[in-house]
Amino acid sequence: MAQVLEFKLPDLGEGLTEAEIVRWLVEVGDVVAIDQPVVEVETAKAMVEVPCPYGGVVTARFGEEGAELPVGAPLLTVAVGSPEAGEESGTTGSGAAGAESSGNVLVGYGTGAPAARRRRVRPEPVSARAATATPTPAPAPMPAPAPTPAPVPATAEVRGPVAVVSPLVRKLARQHDIDLRQVTGSGREGLILRADVEAAIRELKERTAGVAAAVVDTPALAGSSPQAVPGAGDERIPLRGVRGAVADKLSRSRHEIPDATCWVDADATELMAARAAMNGAVGPSAGPKVSVLALLARICTAALAKFPELNSTVDPAAREIVRLRDIHLGFAAQTERGLVVPVVRDARSRSVESLGAEIGRLTEAARTGRLTPAELTGGTFTLNNYGVFGVDGSTPIINHPEAAMLGVGRILPRPWVHGGELAVRQVVQLSLTFDHRVCDGGTAGGFLRYVADCVEQPAVLLRTV
Template sequence: MAQVLEFKLPDLGEGLTEAEIVRWLVEVGDVVAVDQPVVEVETAKAMVEVPCPYGGVVTARFGEEGTELPVGAPLLTVAVGEASEPAAEGESGGSGNVLVGYGTGAPPARRRRIRPTPSAPRPDGAAAPSAPAPHSVIVPAVAERAERPADGPVPVISPLVRRLAREYGVDLRRLSGSGPDGLILRADVEGAFRAGTAPGRTAKTPAPTVPAGPTAAFAASAASASAPAPAQSPAAAGTRIPLKGVRGAVADKLSRSRREIPDATCWVDADATELMRARTAMNAAAGPKVSLLALLARICTAALARYPELNSTVDMEAREIVRLDRVHLGFAAQTERGLVVPVVRDAHARDAESLTAEFARLTEAARAGTLTPGELTGGTFTLNNYGVFGVDGSTPIVNHPEAAMLGVGRIVPKPWVHEGELAVRQVVQLSLTFDHRVCDGGTAGGFLRYVADCVEQPAVLLRTL
């Protein structure tokens, strides 16, 4: 006899509480094996393929692509037959594998309880189905939950949901959340707002009649609970793009950096002709090719060894500057999903060839959207090669909680005084944005000058090799 097991969105680690469904990898009716990836989700850190700990037939999916689900919300149900029972029976079943901070572990001791839904007549006279259709999320009817008390906390998935409710004029106490135990999600607030401000509706136009049933009851509740939004001025009209996923995480981090870090920027022009020649000579020899970014990273780690103040972070609660012993070098990478900063671990212990290979691996993973949360966190210093966008200079925002970022502009032929004569040389502008709490301008200037000296005369690096 088949047993229906429910697989819920697991804890994805790094303090993440929700994820957006990007792409389903299975359909209802498909046969899945233990630990087979069934859905691709996007968190605030990365794209992750989620494997299912059960083997069997998919009987239902919960949430369409683009839907945000909280950790612990149902993802799908799987009918496990007799042949698959040994992998899922008892409390010691499951594959035991781990995905970014969660173990598949044991299946729930109790089976999934399906709440019966009373049938109600539809407009065509037919009886409404008593079970939810696959691909849809079960939304509790308002009648099944008493109205929230006038005081006390309202369970919401995140502070963002409360802010959206305030902006949209939605009363959270009148909503019935679609998350676990009535947790109110962003989709609930946005749905209530849309129901109250649909095209053609005004404050004097009554809401349309909706049929009975859980989803309809929620829509009716949301429509009645949402006060009409104030008319927007022409300046406020336009396309609204949600700040979520990676884009939202970047926005939060940059905003925090601007609030907390008193940054300053210094810059210098450098003659990169000799560095370009040195790279050409390296790549003419046998062996793997060396990238320019890897040479700049090697120069960075050598400079940080001389100026360790810039490889640090600030603990304001303890009122201490924490100097870090290892250099985990982040580098800015632009992708279709926005700006990400992969991290090269222990960059100070790598040579140019090793750095080249790691940069290539992480860049490819960033473009494919397969970077793990661990590959996007823990950086101590960032290298920003904005020259790839065809610009000479920039004053970037420090990647919180780091203390500094080196910016590299494009390398272009320019007139330059070389050995007392005017010549055309390959010139680059370097900038250093730093946290003024960790050092003064003398230290920052010394770091940047050393980097420029290594760019102009790569032989300077021989002192530290």
């Protein structure tokens, strides 16, 4: 006899509390094997394929593509011990949960014993309870509820769990910027229905139209202009997933870190010649092609060893500067899902070839959305090559909680005084944004000048090899 087991969204590690369903990999009725990926989700860190610890037949899925689910929410149910499951997964079909579960504890997943049944949670200020989700046989849209008098949104802030179960209702609220904690549900036990959200949307549009009319009817004050009012045709893009995490981190950096920026132009002609010589070598001395970014990464690690103040972080609670022993070098990478900063571990002990290989691997993983949370965290210093966008200079925002970021512009032939004469040289602009709490301008200037010296005279690096 088949036993139906519920698989919940597992703990994905790194303090992540929710994930967005990007793509379902199985349909209701499919037979899945133990530890087969069943859904692709996007967290604030990366894209992740979630494997199911049970082998059997998928009987229900919870949540549509685009829906956000908290950790612990049900993902799907699987009938284990059925003849179909036994034939496909190679099990005996005994019906015992242990025979149809991997029992593994995967990194970031907890695929152990079956999850306990969910309990209803009562919000603190109201008597409504969050209803337990009912398994749906397919991801088809839910029918609209019967018309009911829709209450207006409550003005008081409601804390605690929101009494809403339908992913469609949550998605509709997100699309129209409706706070579900300020909506009073008309369903059973205070459950928020689609009609409640639609009523809140209508009221929001009426208020917006009223404000717009007031702005039009009110003459503008001297020296001022009326503020723009969002219209019905404006597009709203939710800040969630990777883009939302980046927005939060950048905002926190600007709010907490008293940063300053210094910059310098450097003659990169000798650096480019050294790279050409490395890549043009033949015979036993030949090796993988070396990128400019790999060379700059090696220069950064040498500079951080010389100026360890910039390989630091600030503990504001203890009012201490923490100088970090290891150098984990992050580098900015632009992807379709937004800006990410993969981290090269133990960069100080790596050669130029090793740095280049790891940068290449992480860049490819970033482009395909396969970076793990561990590969996106733990950096101590960031290198930002914004020259790939065709710009010469920038003032980077520090990647919180680090203490500095080195920016590199494009390398271009420009007029330059070399050897007392005007010549055309390969010139690059370098900028350093640093946390003024960890060092003063003298230290930051010394770091940047050392980097520029290595760019102009790569032989300087031989001292640290």
